[in-house]
Amino acid sequence: MKQNPIELMKLALSEALKGGRDTKPNPRVGAVLEAQSGEVVLGFHKKAGQPHAEIEVLNECRRLGINPKGAQIAVTLEPCSHQGRTGACSKALIDAGISKVIVGVRDPHKKVNGQGIAMLREAGIQVEESILAKECFELNREWLIAQKLGRPFVTLKMATSLDGKWAADNGESKWITGEEARNKGHFLRARVDAIGTSFKTITADNPDFTARPDSKLVDWQPRLFVFSGRSDLSFENLKVKDRNPTVVDLSQGLKIALEKLFLEEEISDLMIEAGPNLSTYFLNERLVDELWLFQAPVLLGGGGASLGALSGGQLPGLSLQLVRKEYYGQDCLLVLASA
Numbered sequence: 001m002k003q004n005p006i007e008l009m010k011l012a013l014s015e016a017l018k019g020g021r022d023t024k025p026n027p028r029v030g031a032v033l034e035a036q037s038g039e040v041v042l043g044f045h046k047k048a049g050q051p052h053a054e055i056e057v058l059n060e061c062r063r064l065g066i067n068p069k070g071a072q073i074a075v076t077l078e079p080c081s082h083q084g085r086t087g088a089c090s091k092a093l094i095d096a097g098i099s100k101v102i103v104g105v106r107d108p109h110k111k112v113n114g115q116g117i118a119m120l121r122e123a124g125i126q127v128e129e130s131i132l133a134k135e136c137f138e139l140n141r142e143w144l145i146a147q148k149l150g151r152p153f154v155t156l157k158m159a160t161s162l163d164g165k166w167a168a169d170n171g172e173s174k175w176i177t178g179e180e181a182r183n184k185g186h187f188l189r190a191r192v193d194a195i196g197t198s199f200k201t202i203t204a205d206n207p208d209f210t211a212r213p214d215s216k217l218v219d220w221q222p223r224l225f226v227f228s229g230r231s232d233l234s235f236e237n238l239k240v241k242d243r244n245p246t247v248v249d250l251s252q253g254l255k256i257a258l259e260k261l262f263l264e265e266e267i268s269d270l271m272i273e274a275g276p277n278l279s280t281y282f283l284n285e286r287l288v289d290e291l292w293l294f295q296a297p298v299l300l301g302g303g304g305a306s307l308g309a310l311s312g313g314q315l316p317g318l319s320l321q322l323v324r325k326e327y328y329g330q331d332c333l334l335v336l337a338s339a
Contacts (some may be wrong), residue, residue, distance in 0.1 A: 003040070005102045008032050008074035009132045012104070014055070015044040016076045016139055021326030022047040023218045024193060025266035027140035029053040029077045033061065033098075038073040054089040055078055058096055076136045081116040090119040100126040101329025142192075142269040145289065151258040152180040152270035154287055156194065156279055157185060159294040160306075166276055169302035174205070177296045180328035185273075186213040188292065193269040194223040194261075196248070198278040199233050204228065210274070222271070225261065227254075227278055242335040254285045280308035283318060291320060291336040294328075305318040 023029075031053035033041045043056030045221030051059065054075055059069045079089035079101065084293050092100060101120050106129070107113065120127050137144060142153035159177045160166055166176075173180065187210065189195060189211035210217050224245040226233065231249065233243040246265070248257050250301065261267045272282055282288050310318055320336040327333070 003034055005128055005131045008102055009104055012074045013135055014023060015042050018044050031057045031075045033057045033071050033073040033255060039066050041091040049166040052089050055092055072097045072100035072106045073098055074102040076104040078103050079116040080112050081119050082094040090116040094123040102131050104129045104131055105133050107148045107279055116239045146268035152267045153289050154283055155271045155290045156288045157271055157273050157292045161300045163299050166214045166308045168300050168304045177294045178329040181294045181331040184328050186211055189222055190218045191223050193267045194225055196225045196227055196272045198274045199226055199228050201274045203242055206239055229319050235313050244293055245266055276305050276307050284310050289338055290316050293334040295332045297330050
């Protein structure tokens with residue numbers, strides 16, 4: 001008895017989760033094939049440059065001696081239609097004689113974006129779309145949004161006092177928030193492709209910008225980018241020197257700089273950890289997709305560092321939508337999305 005599309009897609013999602021960070025800069029993708037004889041074959045994209053999930057499944061069929069002709073296959077992301085690091089998956093499915101393809105979400109990449117599905121349908125293959133679409137979207141949310149925007153998905157992380165201060169009057173900023181909140185920040189670092197900061201933040205605080213959730217240095221570290229209008233920056237005698245930071249030229253504007261990061265560096269998920277100047281710049285340019293605001297239950301007062309004025313200088317200001325609220329010790333985390 002054949003499994004229904006939802007059952008197959010649930011299996012494909014479980015497979016996709018096995019992909020982990022090794023798929024970067026590609027998305028995580030899982031696939032499940034059900035042969036006419038009833039056998040079920042699982043597969044996922046393991047690493048960039050290696051076979052995609054659909055090809056993994058077809059290769060496994062060959063290894064097991066299972067005939068894929070007439071089979072149905074569920075894939076969390078639309079099969080690609082172009083030759084990249086690997087061949088076009090849609091063509092491979094057509095050549096294998098697949099009869100039905102179940103798709104979670106369309107691939108918004110400019111070289112795919114419905115073309116893979118069109119190729120399958122033109123070959124007479126039945127395609128069923130948007131199966132567990134919400135779950136498939138969340139699997140690669142930042143990557144999918146970045147493909148649509150043509151720039152990285154930008155998360156701005158801020159840690160302030162209740163009155164919005166990054167630092168006290170005397171410049172002290174370590175630590176406004178407590179250990180639990182800082183640990184959550186390390187989990188966020190471990191999730192993203194890259195961290196963006198300013199040279200002022202690096203010289204003022206001398207951070208290493210490594211991801212150390214639960215005080216454990218993760219094997220995979222996000223890349224480090226320093227946004228600046230200068231090209232003569234030196235990182236000698238600074239902890240970040242070992243991270244080989246890349247300077248991002250802001251002379252042509254922030255939007256163009258982000259587009260170059262996306263196209264030339266293949267960065268899809270960028271977190272900004274900086275002081276108020278760079279943070280204000282990102283907000284002012286409306287280039288923040290998600291804001292992670294950690295607030296400590298303290299009031300600093302005075303003229304310590306704080307967010308700058310946003311363009312317009314009047315209500316309603318920059319509107320944000322509250323996604324969720326979490327607590328870490330005495331600190332509150334507000335996760336907000338651009339309206």
